[in-house]
Amino acid sequence: MENYESTIGKLIDKQEVCFLSFIDAKGFPTTRTMLNPRKRQGLKEFYLTTNRRSNKVAALLANPKAGLYFYDRPLYRGIAFTGTVEVIYDQAVKDEVWRDMDTIFYENNTDPDYCVLKFTAAAVRYYQDYNSIDLTV
Secondary structure (H helix, E strand, C coil), X not given: CCCHHHHHHHHHHCCCEEEEEEECCCCCEEEEEEECCCEEECCCEEEEEEEXXXXXXXXXXXXXXXXXXEEECXXXXXXXXXXXXXXXXXXXXXXXXXXXXXXXXXXXXXXXCEEEEEEEEEEEEEEECCEEEEECC
16 A cells, blocks of 8 residues: 555544544453544654543553554555553643543543543554455554
């Protein structure tokens, strides 16, 4: 695939949600729908927001291995990332990814429950037209 980083970047950026998979406290895989990343650096790093007191954060602190999936339904294509998640406590990062709409969930960007997850990709697989390809991150 030529210029795959641009093609995949556009696919990611136009989605409203993505899917984060991880291992839960009982050792089973589970998936959560997440708002699309607030920030990304190429196809390597993705910054998502969530509730610090959630089961997902506890599970990711215990086992940071995770998957991140983006799906473009009209074109029946998707991109699957595997990697690790780090819980970010740095207020500068929290400030950077904060959006005014977040007041639906949190009092403000210093709310103790407002949390940023940094997903770092280790591998990526792109699916389109019933074919798939491993790509370099």
